[in-house]
Amino acid sequence: METPIGTIYSTNITPDKTTGIGDYSFEDFDNAVRKGVAKSGSTLYPAMPYPSFALVKEEDMRAMYAYFMHGVQPVEQANQDSDIPWPLSMRWPLHIWRSMFAPTPADFCGQCQRRSGYRTWPLSGRRVGALWCMPYAA
Structure with a gap:
């Protein structure tokens, strides 16, 4: 995704255990999709539309998790880091963005x-x- 401050690249959301989400627990998946929090605890860029998924029911999230883990073929493809330059690439200010702009x-x-x-x-x-x-x- 091209932005005025650099490009944000999508991560591998296939169930590959080394480069994708294959080692995500349901809680890890749920936090990323509904709250915008990565497994590492870092804040995801708003390019991930987590506010749109915030009110999805848990049973639907579990169905999506099951689909991604069992219905999608794993693809081993390393993730590409975004090319947003420092200091704009720091993630902690995203908490401020959320409080000001997130729906x-x-x-x-x-x-x-x-x-x-x-x-x-x-x-x-x-x-x-x-x-x-x-x-x-x-």
């Missing part, structure tokens, strides 16, 4: 009123902030 669950409530696929399912019929997201009648 809150209430920001996503409008999604449940549109037909936009899987993103709407975890919100349907759930309380988000002071509002209820109602199921969309298909």
Whole structure:
């Protein structure tokens, strides 16, 4: 992903045990997808759309985990480091970014009123902030 400060490269999300997510526990996978926290504990760049997955139900996360671990062929391919220069590559300021710019669950409530696929399912019929997201009648 090209950004004004450099390129962010996707990591290997196949179940390869040396270069991918093959040694991730469910908790590691869940933290990365829903919270934007890598297995190492570092913060993922916002290029990983973790706010969009924050309200996915645990049973759906477990289904995604099972799919990635058993339904995807492992590919041994080393990850490429992003070419964002120091000091912009430091990850600790991402905590500040999150507090200032990351969407809150209430920001996503409008999604449940549109037909936009899987993103709407975890919100349907759930309380988000002071509002209820109602199921969309298909």
